[in-house]
Amino acid sequence: MSKERSHSSDTVTWAGMIGDLSLAVVKGAVGYFGGSKALLGDALYSASDAVSALNRLIPRRMSVKRRGRAELPSRSYRTEPLFAVIFAVLVLMGGLQIAIASIREMASGTIEIPHPFTLIAIFVSLAVKEAVFQLQYRYSKKQSDGSHTAYAEEHRFSLYTSLTVCIGVFLSVLGDNLQWKAMMYMDPVSALIVAALVLRKGYLMIVKSVYGTLVQETEQEDALNFIETVQRVHGIITVDDLKAREQGHYVTVDLKISVNPRITVLEANEIAERAKKLLMNRFVHISDVNIQVVPYDPGYPYKSNHHLTDSDMPTLIQ
Numbered sequence: 001m002s003k004e005r006s007h008s009s010d011t012v013t014w015a016g017m018i019g020d021l022s023l024a025v026v027k028g029a030v031g032y033f034g035g036s037k038a039l040l041g042d043a044l045y046s047a048s049d050a051v052s053a054l055n056r057l058i059p060r061r062m063s064v065k066r067r068g069r070a071e072l073p074s075r076s077y078r079t080e081p082l083f084a085v086i087f088a089v090l091v092l093m094g095g096l097q098i099a100i101a102s103i104r105e106m107a108s109g110t111i112e113i114p115h116p117f118t119l120i121a122i123f124v125s126l127a128v129k130e131a132v133f134q135l136q137y138r139y140s141k142k143q144s145d146g147s148h149t150a151y152a153e154e155h156r157f158s159l160y161t162s163l164t165v166c167i168g169v170f171l172s173v174l175g176d177n178l179q180w181k182a183m184m185y186m187d188p189v190s191a192l193i194v195a196a197l198v199l200r201k202g203y204l205m206i207v208k209s210v211y212g213t214l215v216q217e218t219e220q221e222d223a224l225n226f227i228e229t230v231q232r233v234h235g236i237i238t239v240d241d242l243k244a245r246e247q248g249h250y251v252t253v254d255l256k257i258s259v260n261p262r263i264t265v266l267e268a269n270e271i272a273e274r275a276k277k278l279l280m281n282r283f284v285h286i287s288d289v290n291i292q293v294v295p296y297d298p299g300y301p302y303k304s305n306h307h308l309t310d311s312d313m314p315t316l317i318q
């Protein structure tokens with residue numbers, strides 16, 4: 001069931017990524033041939049949305065593969081943030097280029113009026129973007145995976161960008177028809193606003209890629225330290241599961257440990273209490289530890305001889 005849900009989530013993410021990438025290509029082509037720098041900036045913003053979706057998708061697929069191979073994630077295995085940082089730098093450079101070109105066009109006084117068909121491309125892109133967002137948002141809301149807030153946040157600024165371009169191009173075309181010089185400047189003005197949004201997007205991509213990777217690696221290292229510490233407690237055979245939840249500046253740890261099935265419940269509780277005290281004394285940022293104790297089951301074919309003696313079924317033919 002979880003595999004089917006993960007596959008469906010990946011399909012929805014891929015649909016959004018392909019949609020953003022297609023919109024970026026269409027907007028870029030129409031903006032270039034239609035003479036709209038604002039639409040070129042909007043195309044760059046759509047491309048950054050596609051890369052953000054890809055950056056979310058790669059770690060999820062990597063984690064599924066690791067769970068299938070029962071491997072621990074390694075720091076050298078994470079290469080996807082480097083790709084995001086490189087593209088984020090390209091986004092920043094593209095945003096600066098659009099801003100410089102817009103300022104230069106306004107300073108020269110020679111304004112290039114966008115072709116009216118660019119408005120059609122903007123309206124179509126808005127409709128497609130809204131349809132993809134509704135698909136992603138409603139699916140995430142239905143699955144209750146928490147991704148709908150991220151989709152809403154990204155869509156909000158993407159909508160701001162497209163509406164800014166739409167208003168700028170419309171006013172520029174209208175000013176050209178009415179011969180209002182001031183309104184003709186609205187396309188480069190909107191391009192400046194879009195360039196600022198693109199620069200913001202590039203900066204956030206770098207911050208999320210670098211800082212988010214460091215946080216994830218720190219959490220993985222903390223989890224390994226927690227496991228190594230618990231395994232030092234006498235009487236604990238294995239640590240079957242460990243989950244750490246952040247609550248402000250503190251961490252709550254949920255543990256599942258295996259102990260000798262022949263010991264008493266009181267002895268098992270004493271082992272769990274020692275593990276809890278050891279964790280809280282060694283790691284000051286741990287506020288609470290919840291431990292579930294289960295009997296160790298080696299499983300077939302490693303069952304010990306006492307399983308035979310405890311069995312109620314006779315071992316010889318009567």
